[in-house]
Amino acid sequence: MTPDALVAALDYGSVLVFALTGALVASRAQLDPVGFVFMASLTAVGGGTLRDLILGRVVFWVAQPAYVLIAAGAALLVFWTAHLFESRYRLLVWLDSVALAVAVAAGVGVAMESGLGPVIVIIMGVVTGTFGGLMRDVVGNEVPLVLKQGELYLTAAFGGAASAVILVWAGLQASQALIACAAAAWVLRAGSMIWGWRLPVYRPRPPRSRG
DSSP states (O other), rough: OOOHHHHHHHHHHHHHHHHHHHHHHHHHHHHHHHHHHHEEEEHHHHHHHHHHHTTTOHHHHHHHHHHHHHHHHHHHHHHEEEEESOOHHHHHHHHHHHHHHHHHHHHHHHHHHOOOOOHHHHHHHHHHHHHHHHHHHHOOOTTGGGOTTTTSSSHHHHHHHHHHHHHHHTTTHHHHHHHHHHHHHHHHHHHHHHHOOOOOOOOOOOOOOOO
């Protein structure tokens, strides 16, 4: 598969899975079908839209409206099937981990295609992977997964994006590096949820008393 085709596939994949998570949040909020479509679409295209605006590109779903149709279809599917799942939040979290990994790789691929430097490539990977889910949780009045204490989320996105940059620098083909990027981001996120992988967090200390 060519790098261009892989990036397009990653964008489609991230839109589909992120749309499912947006629709699950809509189910938790007990919205109507139009609300489902709105939440799914917002989540599905949010990160990629911000990426394209920053990079000065034609926004991907404006160029290809099929992305929005995929999100709408996913929303309606969840509207009719969400009641079949015992724990919608658990399903949401695991689907989100997959969407995060795929979207990070998509953002990295787009930035690499634009010929940008390593720092911007990493930032675009993180932006694409995290902002759709952040908007979903804020609008849906959920605790944002990206800000949940004690779990790797932004770190997983950064780790995946950075791994792609390092692998390309080491001579790996771009397509292989993007697959490794998605795998690394997902392993970090899943490891955090299953085994409690985490980084040290800030602990406030009482101010020093002056003698």
